[in-house]
Amino acid sequence: MPSSVTPRDRPSARPTVAVILVAAGRGSRAASAGGPPKQYRQLHGKPVIARTISAFLDHQGIDRILAVIHPDDLELYNAAVAGIDDPRLLPPVPGGADRQASCLAGLAVLDTEAPDYVLIHDAVRPFIRSDAINRVIDALAHEVAVLCGVPVIDTVKRADAEGYVEETVPREGLWRAATPQGFRYAEIAAAHRALAARGISGVTDDAAVAELAGHRVLLVDGGADNIKLTTAEDFHMAEQRIAAEAFLACPDVRVGTGYDVHVLEPGDGVTLCGVFIPHNQRLKGHSDADVALHALTDAILGALGDGDIGKHFPPSDERWRDAASMLFLKDAVRRITERGGFLAHCDVTLIAEAPKVGPHREAMRAAIAETCGISIDRVGVKATTNEGLGFAGRREGIAAIATATVRLPLVG
Template sequence: MADQTTPFPTASPVHVAVVLVAAGRGARAMGIDDRGPPKQYRRIGGRPVITRTIEAFLAHPAVGSIVAVIHGDDRRLAEEAFAEVQGDHGRLLAPVVGGPTRQVSVRHGLEALFQQKPGLVLIHDAVRPFVTLETVDTAIHALDSCDAIVVGVPVVDTVKRVNAVGAIVDTVPRDGLWRAATPQGFRYDTILTAHRRAASEGRIDLTDDGAVAEWAGYSVHMVPCDEGNVKLTTPDDFANAEARLTAETFLRLPDVRVGIGYDIHSFEPGNAVVLGGVTIPHTHKLNGHSDSDAALHALTDAILGAIGDGDIGAHFSPTDPRWKGAKSEIFLADAVRRVKERGGIVAHCDVTIVAEAPKIGPHRDAMRAEIARICGVTIDRVGVKATTNEKIGSVGRKEGIAAVASATVRLPI
C-alpha cells in the first residue's frame, strides 16, 4: 500500500476507476448442502457473476481501470472468471486480496489504484451484475457537482419497526428513505482520505463507503438507479437472475436452429468407456482415434450442423496425430465457440445413447453436468437418455455403442 503521508497524484478528470468488492464468502447464497463456490463466482446464464459485472463496467468508455478485491483463497476462481471476460483486458488490473471486513477490503482496492491516478472511483458489489450503462453514467455525472454519491431506490413500501418477538412498535415515515445500492461514487482523493483516516482511528466496522465518507464529514448525495440493479444474495435471487438472462437472451437471438448428429464406435479390449465426458467401468473400451466418446461426438456434429459448419471430421481429422487419445470435450467446446463467434448460444442439448451395456442410468446426471459445463448452459437444458437396440444389429450384439444427438442453437438475425 502507499504510505499514508504520500501526497496524492494529480487527478485526471477523465480517468474513472472501479473497485469491485469480491472478497466475501457469500454463505447466504448457498443451500445447507451446497458446496459450490462463493456467490461472485457462481454461474448465471453459463458465466460467472463477477465476469458479467466486470463486462458491465468495461462497456462504459469512461472507465479507465478496474480492480477486483478478492478473498485470498479465491485466486484460482478469480483467474478463471477473468479469463472469460469479453472486452478490453488491458483495463482489468491484477486483483488484490481483501481484509477481514468490507471496509478493509475496499481500502486495499483504493490503495491498489494509487499509481493509476484516477480522478473518480466507483465502488461496486461484484454480485450486482445487472448494473446498467445508464446507472454508471448517472453516478459519474453526479460527481461533477458532488464529492460523494450513493445510488439507490426511494422506498415506496410502508416500513414497520418491530420488537424482538416480531410485534410492530412503530410505522416509520418513508419520506426521504432510500434503499442504498452500488456503485457508490467518489472523488478518489476524498474517499481514500476517509478510508485512511477511519483505519488510523480504528473504525473498521462501517458497512458501506457512503458511511465511511459520512463519518469523515463529507456530504454524500443519493442519486437514483433502476430497480433491476439487484444484489444476488439468496438462492431465489440466483433463480430470478437465470430467468431474467434467459428471457433477455432469447429475445435478442430470434434465429432458432436445430441440428442432428450421429456417431457409433465399436468395442475393443479395455476396462472402461467414455460417454458424455464420464468414464464408466466396463469390460471393453470404444475403438477410435480420440477417446471415442460417441455421445459428445454426436452432439458436436449436431451443433455444427445447426450452424452449417461442416462436421467433426472436417475440423478434427481422425488421421491427425494431435487428436490421438484426445478428450472429446475439446471438439464439443470448439463447436460451442463457433456458435459464440456468430453471436449465438447453445440453447438446449439432447443425447440418446444406444447400448446393451454398460448401464447408463447411474451416470446420466454426471453426463448432463459435464455437457452443461462444456456448453455453458444450465443442467436443465441438457437431456441424456439411454436405450438398447433390442439385440438387433451390431449394437444389439454388443459390438459397440451408438449415440444420436440434437442441439438447439439461437443466433442473431
C-alpha cells in the first residue's frame, strides 16, 4: 500500500523518484497467434515486464514503481511479478483508452506519493541501463523535462507518396525518441490534466505533453541498446543478447559425468528421461528407477562438486519411494541456480537392447529441456545396444551414461 508519509517528509538528501511503467498496450506484432501481449512474453525464461521492473529495482535511486496495465491483464501481471518481493513495487493500476490516458491514471495514483521526479518508461524496454537512468535523474536537477533518446547516425531519406526519395534529410540534431522520459512530477501531472481538461487526447509521447505545456525538453543519450521489443525479430535478438551476457557472466566452466544402472524385472513398461515407454519389463528401484535421469542428476552434482544422488535422496528415505526422478533433476538444477550459474548442455546415452529409444527421443529431449529450463538444442539423448554382451546384452538391466556442462560465476 502507498506510504502515508510523502517523499518530501522523508529525511533524504536526494530527490524522490517514482517510475511509471506503461504496460497497457495490446500490440500484436511480436505475439504469436493466441499468445500473451508482448510485455508478458517470456524472454530467456523471465517475463519481459519482470525484467524491466528488475532493471529499475536494481537502481538505488528509485523509490516507487507503478505499472499501468490493461484491465484484462491483472492475472498475467500477477503471474509475471510473482517472484518479485520489494515494497517499492506498488499494486498496478488499470490504464485508459490510449497511452496518454494510461499515463494520467498512473500520475493520479502517485499523487499520494508526491514524488519529486517521475520517470515514464515503456514496459517492453527491458534493457535500460543504470547509467541512462542516472543521466535522466541528474538532468532533472535543473530541467523540467528530459527525454532519453538516441542520436540518429544513419542517413535519413524522405520519400514521396509513391516511395521515391524526395530529399535527403540532414541528420545533424536528429534523435530517435525512447524512454525513460523524466519529469518533475508536479509539472508533468499538471500538463497531463490540462490536456485532458481541454479534451485533447491521443498524444503518444509524454515529452510531447510537456512541450504542449510550454516546457523545454532536454535530450540525453539513453544508449542504442535500449531497444523496444516490438517484432518477433526483436525478441530473437533479445534472446541472443541475454544468452551471450549470461555466458560472459559465468566463465567458470565445469563438466560432470554420471553413470547409473538398474535391473529389469517383469512389468508393463519403463520410464526413461521422464517418458514412459510400454514394455514387457520394468526397471527395479526405490523411485521410478529412471536410470537416465539418475545419471544426469549425478553428472550435474559432479560438476558442482556436491556429492551424488544417493547423498541428497537416499534410497532408505521413504519420501522418495516411487518418486518421479524429475524431482531429483530439478533439485540439481536448483543448486546451479542458487550459485548464480546455469546448465549449458547435457547429454545422455542409454545402453539397452530394448525398448527402442528412437521413437521417443524427441519427447525425452523436450522433457529434460523443460525440467532444466534450457532450450531443446542443449539436450542430447542417444541410445546404443551392448551387442548382446554383458548384463545389458542379456536384457537383465539398462545402463545410462550422462555428461553435464555447468557454467558458474567466478568466486573470490
